[in-house]
Amino acid sequence: MPTRCEICCEIMIAILLPPIGVCFRHGCCSVEFIICLLLTILGYIPGIIYALYAIIFVDRDQYFDEYRRPLYSQY
Incomplete structure (x- = not known):
């Protein structure tokens, strides 16, 4: 589960460069x-x-597997 700080940073990046935030x-x-x-x-x-929707509402843990690992995975 991402922290509030991570989500806040992703939202700010998504406003500047939407694909990078996603x-x-x-x-x-x-x-x-x-x-x-x-x-x-x-x-x-x-x-x-769409970037804000994907960051806030789409649950990545539901679809998480090794092939779709995000850049800063804690595993």
């Missing part, structure tokens, strides 16, 4: 990252909205 939370080869990257290319605001 990458920190879900990993670089995840569906969430690809969707956020495409939305950011199509428009900056939709990318931010």
Whole structure:
């Protein structure tokens, strides 16, 4: 479970660069990252909205396995 500080940092990064914030939370080869990257290319605001949704509401522990390991895993 990420701490509040980690989530806060991910949100601030997601506002500046939405795909990077999603990458920190879900990993670089995840569906969430690809969707956020495409939305950011199509428009900056939709990318931010989806990044915030992916960081706050999508539970990564439910889909966690070794192949989708995030960048800062504590395991």
